[in-house]
Amino acid sequence: MSKQVVIPFGPQHPVLPEPLHLDLVLEDEKVVDAIPTIGYVHRGLEKLVEKREYPQYVYIAERICGICSFIHGMTYCQGIEGIMNLEIPKRADYLRTIWSEYSRMHSHLLWLGLFADAMGFESLFMNAWRLREHILDDLEATTGGRVIQGSCKVGGVRRDISSEKLDEMASGLDSMQGELHDLVNVFLRDSSVRHRLKGTGILSKDDAYLQGAVGPTIRASGHSYDTRKIGYAAYGDLSFEPVVASAGDSYARCEVRAKEMFTSIDIVKQAVKKIPDGPIDMKVTGAPDGEYFARSEQPRGEVIHYIKGNGTKFLARHRVRTPTLANITPLVTILKGCELADVPIIVLSIDPCIGCAER
Amino acid sequence: MIREEQKMQDITPDSLIRSVQAMKDGGKRLVQIGCARIGDIFEINYSFDKDYNFENLKLTIPSGLEVPSVSGIYTCAFVYENEIHDLYGIEITGIAIDFKGTFIRTSIKYPFGVVSSKEEDACQNKL
Amino acid sequence: MGLFSMTKMVFRSVSRKPATLMYPVRPAKSAAAFRGRILIEPLKCIACRKCEKSCPTQAITVDVKVRTWQIDRLRCIICNCCVEDCPTNCLSTENIYTNPMTVREGIEIYTVPPKPERKKETVDNSKTEE
Numbered sequence: 001m002s003k004q005v006v007i008p009f010g011p012q013h014p015v016l017p018e019p020l021h022l023d024l025v026l027e028d029e030k031v032v033d034a035i036p037t038i039g040y041v042h043r044g045l046e047k048l049v050e051k052r053e054y055p056q057y058v059y060i061a062e063r064i065c066g067i068c069s070f071i072h073g074m075t076y077c078q079g080i081e082g083i084m085n086l087e088i089p090k091r092a093d094y095l096r097t098i099w100s101e102y103s104r105m106h107s108h109l110l111w112l113g114l115f116a117d118a119m120g121f122e123s124l125f126m127n128a129w130r131l132r133e134h135i136l137d138d139l140e141a142t143t144g145g146r147v148i149q150g151s152c153k154v155g156g157v158r159r160d161i162s163s164e165k166l167d168e169m170a171s172g173l174d175s176m177q178g179e180l181h182d183l184v185n186v187f188l189r190d191s192s193v194r195h196r197l198k199g200t201g202i203l204s205k206d207d208a209y210l211q212g213a214v215g216p217t218i219r220a221s222g223h224s225y226d227t228r229k230i231g232y233a234a235y236g237d238l239s240f241e242p243v244v245a246s247a248g249d250s251y252a253r254c255e256v257r258a259k260e261m262f263t264s265i266d267i268v269k270q271a272v273k274k275i276p277d278g279p280i281d282m283k284v285t286g287a288p289d290g291e292y293f294a295r296s297e298q299p300r301g302e303v304i305h306y307i308k309g310n311g312t313k314f315l316a317r318h319r320v321r322t323p324t325l326a327n328i329t330p331l332v333t334i335l336k337g338c339e340l341a342d343v344p345i346i347v348l349s350i351d352p353c354i355g356c357a358e359r
Numbered sequence: 360m361i362r363e364e365q366k367m368q369d370i371t372p373d374s375l376i377r378s379v380q381a382m383k384d385g386g387k388r389l390v391q392i393g394c395a396r397i398g399d400i401f402e403i404n405y406s407f408d409k410d411y412n413f414e415n416l417k418l419t420i421p422s423g424l425e426v427p428s429v430s431g432i433y434t435c436a437f438v439y440e441n442e443i444h445d446l447y448g449i450e451i452t453g454i455a456i457d458f459k460g461t462f463i464r465t466s467i468k469y470p471f472g473v474v475s476s477k478e479e480d481a482c483q484n485k486l
Numbered sequence: 487m488g489l490f491s492m493t494k495m496v497f498r499s500v501s502r503k504p505a506t507l508m509y510p511v512r513p514a515k516s517a518a519a520f521r522g523r524i525l526i527e528p529l530k531c532i533a534c535r536k537c538e539k540s541c542p543t544q545a546i547t548v549d550v551k552v553r554t555w556q557i558d559r560l561r562c563i564i565c566n567c568c569v570e571d572c573p574t575n576c577l578s579t580e581n582i583y584t585n586p587m588t589v590r591e592g593i594e595i596y597t598v599p600p601k602p603e604r605k606k607e608t609v610d611n612s613k614t615e616e
């Protein structure tokens with residue numbers, strides 16, 4: 001056995017946008033063990049629930065993550081609605097679905113860009129982010145916020161989208177699709193990208209399941225697990241198939257995310273066609289008393305909001321299990337046995353968002 | 360909109376390992392472990408999922424009691440168990456990778472385990 | 487495919503205008519619905535404190551006695567709650583950001599008209615005063 005050395009990786013690293021620290025135990029160039037440490041950006045957001053009334057807390061829930069903000073807010077609202085047994089108007093459900101899918105596209109484009117950057121493919125990074133700008137512009141025009149939308153509330157949504165705007169959004173996505181195809185083509189077909197990604201960081205099907213991987217990470221390992229299939233919001237009325245790949249390597253995770261954007265476009269178009277008219281919110285009175293686990297699919301995977309109310313305006317407990325926290329264990333598994341030079345790519349391939357992992 | 364059924368089952372510290380093992384034998388995936396403080400009592404929720412069927416085991420313990428780790432059954436439990444230890448100060452014995460309180464570093468020790476301090480001064484007066 | 491998958495994108499980019507703006511020289515684009523900052527028409531405010539209560543970040547402080555309405559621009563997250571809850575519609579959202587600042591400031595204080603006297607003729611007087 002050759003000598004072992006420990007290399008600290010992160011929390012500051014050129015490819016990592018997030019403060020994750022890994023102690024990599026190396027034998028020559030091979031990683032034999034990795035020990036993760038988080039805890040650099042713990043903000044104690046869950047504790048704030050004791051100081052803010054539950055309708056106000058939506059804005060804090062949204063700030064758990066700066067990328068999947070809308071879905072956090074929505075899941076929190078679904079949790080409260082679950083406890084209070086509220087049936088929100090159908091149109092609000094559809095609007096939530098549309099905004100969720102926009103968030104997903106914006107997050108995936110952001111990730112594709114960062115991933116290209118991690119591979120050293122600068123111009124691809126900029127092209128991905130240019131497309132993301134279209135998505136952000138639509139979000140801005142409909143919700144009033146680019147990244148933190150603030151358009152969800154307990155009992156519905158806060159803004160309506162006019163039908164002309166909805167059509168315009170759908171046709172905008174249509175015209176974007178061509179460029180998106182070209183972009184995805186580079187990720188999936190370019191020989192240098194393939195060379196860099198194929199076979200790095202393989203997560204086997206069983207490992208993915210038993211270690212609790214979620215989102216694109218588990219779908220890239222051959223499971224078709226997608227929380228949207230539960231049918232929350234309007235997903236129950238729309239038809240879509242989770243994107244699945246079987247190889248379990250970084251390339252497969254990239255492929256799943258890239259193809260998921262087309263699913264999202266399709267879902268938005270279906271939703272625009274089917275969206276019913278009607279009110280967008282309902283009056284909520286009283287306070288939640290009880291507990292509820294709300295689940296939904298974020299760009300990074302399944303998120304759980306556990307909400308416990310005690311009959312007052314202040315909740316007793318709000319606990320969020322974000323997808324990245326669940327993906328840390330699979331990450332440690334796939335790091336074992338890889339080359340040191342592949343570590344940045346592999347870490348990025350699970351799309352880590354440590355800020356939301358720690359809340 | 361479809362709302363998920365919330366299946367809850369109460370367990371005791373003695374039956375914890377047995378119930379979790381039964382979940383694993385049933386091919387279920389560990390979704391999360393989370394803790395909540397209700398007065399002096401801690402509730403630990405172990406959530407599982409299989410084919411979109413969500414199930415939950417609820418362990419209720421008084422403060423000061425040690426809880427055995429389930430990371431021997433599900434490795435991924437170590438993340439959640441370290442988190443519970445660091446935020447609530449509940450001793451969890453035998454975690455697969457035990458960070459001994461350094462997983463999430465906070466300036467107040469066990470911030471979620473203490474009763475929230477009410478703000479003396481309205482916070483808009485602080486800069 | 488392989489090596490030249492990027493070509494199409496590159497040629498398209500060559501013939502296109504830059505995607506970015508020269509920001510401080512040219513103004514940033516922003517949609518009409520964009521939430522940039524909160525404006526108040528102090529004359530309409532009745533100091534009812536509804537906005538203060540609805541504000542999730544406690545950015546607004548209303549002093550009923552001294553008759554002032556105060557906002558901390560850096561606390562405000564422009565969530566629009568206060569605008570929705572104000573009974574007299576004196577608050578509104580503008581689609582321009584607050585200017586950046588280099589020191590901790592941004593607290594703006596507005597004087598609101600004194601409470602109209604319910605009893606008799608003084609109602610008119612209160613309006614002339616700002």
Ligand code: SF4
Nearest residue numbers: 531532534535537572
């Ligand atoms: S701004 Fe509106 S809500 Fe706030 S105190 Fe004045 S009248 Fe009341």
Ligand code: SF4
Nearest residue numbers: 541562563565566568
């Ligand atoms: S916009 Fe929101 S954060 Fe800002 S002052 Fe109004 S209620 Fe407070």
